[in-house]
Amino acid sequence: MYQPEEHSNQELQNFIEAPGRHIVFLSAEWCGDCKVIKPFVQAIRDQVEKTADWMDADRDQNLDWASQFGLKGIPAFVLFENGQKIDQIGHGERLTPKQITEWYENTLK
Template identity: 30%
Template sequence: MATVAVTDDTFDAEVKNSDIPVVVDFWAEWCGPCKQIGPALEELSNEMDGKVKVVKVDVDSNPNSAVAMGVRGIPALFIFKNGEVVSNRSGAAPKAALQSWIEESI
């Protein structure tokens, strides 16, 4: 399953009300490190299909979700489980590090 673009309007439905854990990637088009981790998150989304959902929130278009989550820098990654944040991290990381972080959190 490919990553899903989420907006302020769809955040609760896609993230907080999901029946599987959700990785939320707060990013922006102009952010270099965001573009670095994008392909890794896309691959993990496909590899972990059914176990976890990966969604992306463009902070420029959807500032309310970022503000609500207290995002100060991007990329900012959050893992939600049963509607609650169980883990978060910021900054770019290699795919292997992202994968182990996700697996430990879900």
């Protein structure tokens, strides 16, 4: 099962401000819907990393960082490009792998 890596708020900020396309997976250990999606996250990450960099964020440990982008519901996958938030999927509802990959593919168009 996928185990998200921990990062500081500053690491997340530096990551999204770097040139290029970046995905942040926002979750928390206690989140039931996050636990449901975790078996599929590595496959999603492998697909996304063909065209974007990836970083994990913990909703509780990175609360200040998440709040500045209005990120409250988890699990969430958030797309940034060149320092700007482009889009996100997930606002606290259960997501399927298909929903996530289709959302990401649609952002490439």
